[in-house]
Amino acid sequence: EAGVAQSPRYKIIEKRQSVAFWCNPISGHATLYWYQQILGQGPKLLIQFQNNGVVDDSQLPKDRFSAERLKGVDSTLKIQPAKLEDSAVYLCASSFTGGSYNEQFFGPGTRLTVL
Amino acid sequence: QQQVKQSPQSLIVQKGGISIINCAYENTAFDYFPWYQQFPGKGPALLIAIRPDVSEKKEGRFTISFNKSAKQFSLHIMDSQPGDSATYFCAASSSNTGGFKTIFGAGTRLFVKA
Numbered sequence: 001e002a003g004v005a006q007s008p009r010y011k012i013i014e015k016r017q018s019v020a021f022w023c024n025p026i027s028g029h030a031t032l033y034w035y036q037q038i039l040g041q042g043p044k045l046l047i048q049f050q051n052n053g054v055v056d057d058s059q060l061p062k063d064r065f066s067a068e069r070l071k072g073v074d075s076t077l078k079i080q081p082a083k084l085e086d087s088a089v090y091l092c093a094s095s096f097t098g099g100s101y102n103e104q105f106f107g108p109g110t111r112l113t114v115l
Numbered sequence: 116q117q118q119v120k121q122s123p124q125s126l127i128v129q130k131g132g133i134s135i136i137n138c139a140y141e142n143t144a145f146d147y148f149p150w151y152q153q154f155p156g157k158g159p160a161l162l163i164a165i166r167p168d169v170s171e172k173k174e175g176r177f178t179i180s181f182n183k184s185a186k187q188f189s190l191h192i193m194d195s196q197p198g199d200s201a202t203y204f205c206a207a208s209s210s211n212t213g214g215f216k217t218i219f220g221a222g223t224r225l226f227v228k229a
Contacts, residue, residue, distance in 0.1 A: 004158070042121075042204050042219030043159065056216055091158050103149075104217065106158025 002026065004107035006092050012113045018080035021110045025073070025094030031055075033104060034067055034077050035091040043091055049075065082114045117142060119207050121220030128227050134192040136223045138205035141186065145207040150179065150190050151219075153202045162203070163190070195227045 005024040013019050025032050030051050035043035046065065047057040052072040060067070064083070069075040079086055089109040095102040120139045128134045138148075147166055151159035165172045165179040165188065172179045178191040192199055202224050208217040 040221070042119075042206075042221050044219070045216055048216070093158070103161045103164075106160065108156065108158050 004092055004094055004105055006090075006107035006110055008110055009108065010111050010113075012115065013082055015084055015114050016081040018078065019082055019112060020076050020078045021090050021092075021112075023075045023077070023092030023107060025075075025092070026105055029094035029096055029105070030072075031095045031097060031102070032069055032075050033093040033095075034075070035093065035106075037089040037091055037109070039088070046077070079112075082112075084114050087112055087114045117216075117218055119205060119218050119220045121205050121223060123223060124221070125224040126226070128195045128225065130195065130197060130227055130229050132195050132227075134190075134195045134199065134225055134227070136190045136203055136205065136225075137187065138189065138207075138220050139185075139187045140207050140218075142207070142209065143186070144209040145218075146210060147208045148179070148181065148188050149206050149208075149217075150177075151204045151206060153204065153222075159204055192225075195225075197227045197229045200225055200227050 007022050032049045034046045037043045046060045047067045048055040049069040052069045067077045089111050091106050091109045093104040093106045095104045122137050149164035150162045152162045153159040163174050163177050165181050167183050170181050176193045181188045202222045204222050205220040206217050
């Protein structure tokens with residue numbers, strides 16, 4: 001079974017530029033998550049999708065971050081404009097359903113450096 | 116109230132020793148407590164998880180101990196091996212808030228000396 005795919009793996013941009021990350025979840029997984037992992041910290045949920053609907057985006061900085069999952073499969077996360085504090089690893093995860101007990105499968109992440 | 120506090124920040128253990136990582140939470144609505152293991156350059160992967168209706172769960176060399184009254188849980192790695200060297204995250208989630216959110220601890224970097 002193929003895992004969660006993410007691209008690019010690394011990205012370096014200047015502050016105030018824009019950047020987009022792509023995620024393809026495990027086939028058949030209805031729930032997709034984007035997490036931000038700052039160095040030395042645990043992952044923090046940015047947004048959760050159930051199929052193509054948003055379940056939770058309470059911690060997404062909506063003035064600069066946006067995410068979509070148009071066909072209920074793959075997803076993109078965009079930052080515009082980027083700030084220095086956005087430097088982090090952006091992890092995508094998926095699970096079969098959104099229930100509390102469902103295992104989340106993580107992709108390898110995209111390491112973003114904002115200069 | 117949504118925090119999960121994890122300690123220690125880092126841990127060095129001799130090969131064959133026991134590694135112990137502790138976590139504490141405040142929100143009694145949490146009903147699922149997974150532990151994730153993360154190697155450098157990889158995403159976290161589920162290691163073992165427990166629900167609050169049991170006090171202990173064991174899978175191979177990994178054991179979760181859960182103390183509901185103290186709102187604490189811990190991961191014990193028996194016979195620690197160099198291959199266990201990784202960052203470990205405890206987490207807590209609740210299905211009672213109209214959807215659910217998984218809150219992660221800050222992580223513990225474990226190094227097992229050969």
